[in-house]
Amino acid sequence: MMIFEGLAKYRAGLAFPIVGFATLRARRMRRHPKVREGERGFTLVEILVVITIIGLIMGLVGPRVLNYLGESKSKAARIQIESLTSALDLYYLDNGRYPTSSEGLAALVQRSGNSPSWNGPYLKGGLVPGDPWGKPYVYRSPGEHGTYDLISYGSDGQEGGTGTAADVTSWTR
DSSP: OHHHHHHHHHHTTSSOOOOOHHHHHHHHHHHSOSSOTTOOOOOHHHHHHHHHHHHHHHHHHHHHHHHHHHHHHHHHHHHHHHHHHHHHHHHHHHHSSOOOTTTGGGGGTSOOTTOTTOOOOOSGGGSOOOOTTSOOOEEESSOSSSSOEEEEOTTTTSSSOSGGGSOEESSOO
């Protein structure tokens, strides 16, 4: 009897037919769409294309940027060697000699026992800087190429090398 009452109410427009949840949701989406036209998201293919383009750009530009970084460290080492050369020349003017190999570059920031006319420190900050790769500069006095030799062994830390691993020295400009 209940079924017939439901049919009578439906025919009179007082009741809705029994339908599935998916059908009701589809009807609501047609009436009130959440996503307006022009506000759609990106498809997977579009995202993959953009990621591929970014990867190609990084593959072409990345090595050049890294090369510039290596060149700038070599230039920084050359500038530091020139600064150390100036400090060594000031030390020479005050003491009449360059520091010995055993005194090393530390003689530019600390008085040694056999330098009575020391007028330093000859470097700002009171510290001997390391090379741009974090290693100490090699100082030899007397040097093989002049009165003293100042050397940075480059990125590999070993004598010789090419590119960013090339030595930066005080006797080459």
